[in-house]
Amino acid sequence: MSTLGIIAGGGELPHAVAQSVAGSGRKLHILALRGIADEGWLAAYPHEWMGVGELGRSLKLLAAAGAKDLILVGQVDRPAFSEIKLDARGLTMLPSLIAAARKGDDALMKTISDFYAREGFAVLTAADAAPGLVTGEGPLGKLAPDAGQMEDIKRAFAIVRALGAEDVGQAAIVCEGLPLCVEAAEGTDAMIARVATLRKNLRGTPENKRGVLVKALKPMQDRKTDLPVIGVNTVRGAHAVGLAGIALEAGVSLIVDKTAVAAAADRLGLFVTGIRL
């Protein structure tokens, strides 16, 4: 297999993918997005920094590294186009990037991934490259949702699907039939934290847990980028606001460090489960 190129955004997912790929024995080469990727973990891997507008330079760096397969992974907050430094290739792409951005985040990511595909790269998903991170069906830890919680999970899935069709968010929280929070630009962690601001009779507490968080793929989402992901921090956040558990779309959602997530879920008394609906 050729070297895997990884264009790395923010968050802990790029590190988890790199670990998983390196652990499988495959060579990798990371292009870390300047000002976006976390610096801490990169020293252990072959890497270079690139600006988000340096599309031409990224092609040269990937070619020099012998990468034919590529993944785009990690959070990239939508930049202000006026502040991006563009190289010549970036400049030619600018009109289509701006047009795509008006349609939504997915359209924007698809335009970027299509650019690399046209340049001859096989653009893989993080799930393809690191199958060990993919959520399986059923509970990860000791706890599982009860019948009432399964109803809330189904309700939240339906909400995420309806929202996803409008390219809004990937996550929702439902408690005993009532939708508490729906994710848009604030991100999942901020959405979870918001539960604590709601009236007490609508929600649970760490001692008396109620309500479920669901993360799922948008139905029209380009599966190459921005897969739903959770980690230990998500479990801690859900516990802090009194949620009973987390359900993820099996087969497409990612879990960073399954062992640690299962241990945190068991210790804090939440379920974390993979669902196919």
Add this chain to the structure above:
Amino acid sequence: MSTLGIIAGGGELPHAVAQSVAGSGRKLHILALRGIADEGWLAAYPHEWMGVGELGRSLKLLAAAGAKDLILVGQVDRPAFSEIKLDARGLTMLPSLIAAARKGDDALMKTISDFYAREGFAVLTAADAAPGLVTGEGPLGKLAPDAGQMEDIKRAFAIVRALGAEDVGQAAIVCEGLPLCVEAAEGTDAMIARVATLRKNLRGTPENKRGVLVKALKPMQDRKTDLPVIGVNTVRGAHAVGLAGIALEAGVSLIVDKTAVAAAADRLGLFVTGIRL
């Protein structure tokens, strides 16, 4: 016309409706929900207090007042059923109320409004009873949305419709193609305030306004209760977080004090407009 019965929840809408009805010369009789309705404005109108579980007593009070038409108006946060004091009629309704509550707020409100309809009341909407509050088509103040803002308005409408079909919320905020916030249990004011927590390049400021708030009816919503409503506070909140304007579904959304809303919008530099899509 018979006396209009008004079962009044919280917020400023019940007062606005009572003013409008009284101004039209019709007699009215208010049943104010204890612990929920605002006390300040009630003294000027014939009224009594009732608990949310006193369904039987409400029938007697309405009959004594000679009311045959009825509206249910104002916010009623979903109560903890275990804390409601129920009279005999309330008790017989409890199982269907609990079942409806699991389906969503609209189902719950429809069950209550159907109860009064079965008892012989004509259950009107606040829009029927106070047509002066209904949003018309076009701008209310001096400003109107430009072409880009109209695109955002259409996008936000599509999101509210998709969410409404799942009985989630009535409001969304979109800025230059990006959905910033979607309303669930937190309410519109809290959703608007959240814009200020987002990264600065995603949103506007009071000096450089960007993004629009849309409120619209849920497509499956029982039109008898919980119509979308804004007032001067909504305009102030939207200004504080740098939104460019507010678009409401014309013909069904309500505006409390149109004169004051138009003046606030003009003073703060926002548009407030009614849209039919």
